Amino acid sequence: MSNLSRLFWEEWRRIFTNKTIVTVMFAVPVIYLTLFGFLYSEKKVTEIPTVVVDADQTELSRELSRAFDADQTFRVTHIVNTETQAMDLIDQGKAAVAVIIPDHLEMDVKAGRDASVLTVIDGSNMMISNTAVRAANTVTKTVSAGVTLKKLEAHGGWGEEGMKLYNGIDYRYRVLYNPTFSYMSFMVFGLAGTVMQQVLFLGIALSVTQQKEAGTWRETLAENSFWAIAISKLLPYFLVATFNLVLTFAILLKGFGIPYYGSTAHLLLIGTAFNLAVLAIGFAISFYSKDQLQATQAAMMIAVPSFMLSGYTWPLMSMPPVIAAIGKSLPLTYFLDGVREVLTKGHGLSHITYQVSVLLFMTLLGLFAAYLTYLVQSKKAAAAAPETTNA
Numbered sequence: 001m002s003n004l005s006r007l008f009w010e011e012w013r014r015i016f017t018n019k020t021i022v023t024v025m026f027a028v029p030v031i032y033l034t035l036f037g038f039l040y041s042e043k044k045v046t047e048i049p050t051v052v053v054d055a056d057q058t059e060l061s062r063e064l065s066r067a068f069d070a071d072q073t074f075r076v077t078h079i080v081n082t083e084t085q086a087m088d089l090i091d092q093g094k095a096a097v098a099v100i101i102p103d104h105l106e107m108d109v110k111a112g113r114d115a116s117v118l119t120v121i122d123g124s125n126m127m128i129s130n131t132a133v134r135a136a137n138t139v140t141k142t143v144s145a146g147v148t149l150k151k152l153e154a155h156g157g158w159g160e161e162g163m164k165l166y167n168g169i170d171y172r173y174r175v176l177y178n179p180t181f182s183y184m185s186f187m188v189f190g191l192a193g194t195v196m197q198q199v200l201f202l203g204i205a206l207s208v209t210q211q212k213e214a215g216t217w218r219e220t221l222a223e224n225s226f227w228a229i230a231i232s233k234l235l236p237y238f239l240v241a242t243f244n245l246v247l248t249f250a251i252l253l254k255g256f257g258i259p260y261y262g263s264t265a266h267l268l269l270i271g272t273a274f275n276l277a278v279l280a281i282g283f284a285i286s287f288y289s290k291d292q293l294q295a296t297q298a299a300m301m302i303a304v305p306s307f308m309l310s311g312y313t314w315p316l317m318s319m320p321p322v323i324a325a326i327g328k329s330l331p332l333t334y335f336l337d338g339v340r341e342v343l344t345k346g347h348g349l350s351h352i353t354y355q356v357s358v359l360l361f362m363t364l365l366g367l368f369a370a371y372l373t374y375l376v377q378s379k380k381a382a383a384a385a386p387e388t389t390n391a
Contacts, residue, residue, distance in 0.1 A: 023297070035305060038323050044073075045131040045318045051078040051086045051095040058106040060143075064117065064169075067143050068099055073135035086120065090176065091345075096122040097132050109169060116170035123178035124344045126186045127313055137171045144168035177344050185258055187313075189343065192248050193336050194307040197278055198300075200241050204282035205299040207233045209292045218381040226374045230367065234279050241275040253343075261346030270338035270352050273359035277331040280366025287373040306332040312340075334358050 015021050052065045069076040077095060080086055086098035100118040108115040119136040123129040145168065178185050211217040220229065249267060252258050282299060289295035308314070309327035316324045316333075327333050338355040341347045 028301070032305060035323065035326075036308060038320055039308060039314060041320060042318050045127055045315055046072045047075040047317055048073060048097055048128055048132055048315075049077045049095045049317075050074040050097040050099060051080060051089045052076055052099045052101065053080055053083050053086045054101050055081065055103040056101050056105040060106040060109065061101045064099070064101055064140070064143050067139050068136075071135060071139050073131060074139075083120075090120065090122050091347075093351075096125075096128050097136065099136070105169070114170065115168075116172050119171075119173045121173060121175050123175035123181070124186075124340050125312070125315060126178065126181060126183070128315055129175055129178070129181065133173055133175070136173065140169055140171040144171075184256070185344070188252055188256075188258065189339050190307060190310070190312040190336055192252060193274075193332055193339065194303075196241070196244055196248060197274075197306060197332050197335075198303045199244065200237065200275065200278045201282045201285075201299040201303045202296065203240070204234070204237045204279050205286045205289070205295040206292050207237070207283070208286035209289050209295045213291055217377075221374070221378050221381045226371050229374070230283065230370065234283060237279055238275060241279070242272065245271040245275065260343040262342035263348070266342045266349060266352060267339065269349075270335060270342065270356060270359075273356045273363075274331055274335035274338075277359040277362040277366065280363040280370070281331065282366075284366045284369040284373065287370045287377070302330070306330050309333070310336050312336045331359055331362055 015025065050068060052068065054061045054065060065076060065079065068074045074097060078086075078089055080089070083098070083100055086095070086100065089095040090098055098120040100120065102116070102118075105115050105117070117140050119132070119140075121129050121132045121136075175181070208217065211220060224232075245268070249264075249271075253260050281302070285298045286295050289298060309319075309323065309330060310333040311319075311324075311327055312333075316327055319327065334355040338352040341351045341355075345351070
């Protein structure tokens, strides 16, 4: 057997005798593909929360409202009387689309005058805005065609002359927050958050396992309290993560001139909460893992699918409940939601309080998991010490 053949078969056997490599090579792709398959199982964005402003209060306006609710793209959650009320619901995130039906719509249609319906769409998520623009146009034109045909049939006019008399309902739309449908204003923030998370996860996940492989971890456990270890391990990475946060968004907002509308102080707040959550989770992973390879594998299992599951591109409302629940358990979901509220929508502290609270709760959970692991490993280290001494 040649040296090449011998080396090949040795490496081949090594793949299948190492459980970690087998998991990475075979199990992880199946898990991710299954996850992403279920993620897009709805095939398109559906059930977009919609508010209808019915200023006309006629049979035609009610037919329009029913048509939007019947279309699977939309879900009418509120019917209000004024556009101001509808804008408040969009601003609060309780609706993503507002259908504005003006006063005298039915009267104008019957009289053959110009009549239009306006949809106002939250453009901070381009998947929602692109879908809503097309679907709202289809719904409006369908109702309009039905009305026109009824009128033409009643008057016996089916030719071009009749079509000129009855214009139907014109469709208009206005997109908030990202009116130009710019991918630069939308996608880059999500990718930036994903990169920062991945870098931070990789760094902190190796902090403890490096000592385990070097053989100094038991000594560290015996000589230091949990909080001394935690602060000494987390603080350097937190400082680096804060620098990366400031540098990343300085490059995006100032270097590339991406428009933003909120306070950079609020961005720093949500970014700090995000860094703390990622650090705490990564710290727990590092505590639990036996070596650097296992820690890297666990960190990547969380980091790699986070962007797809965060709801930043594909909305959580269009995911199956189980997949959406996984997305809601990830820190990136709340960070990107907070970034969108601050930079894209220009909202203040009250709109990111929930996201910050969830991220801080994740921080506490991560530290608690690390502390429990610390207690178990400290007992094992203490029990092993007398045996080492006697030997």
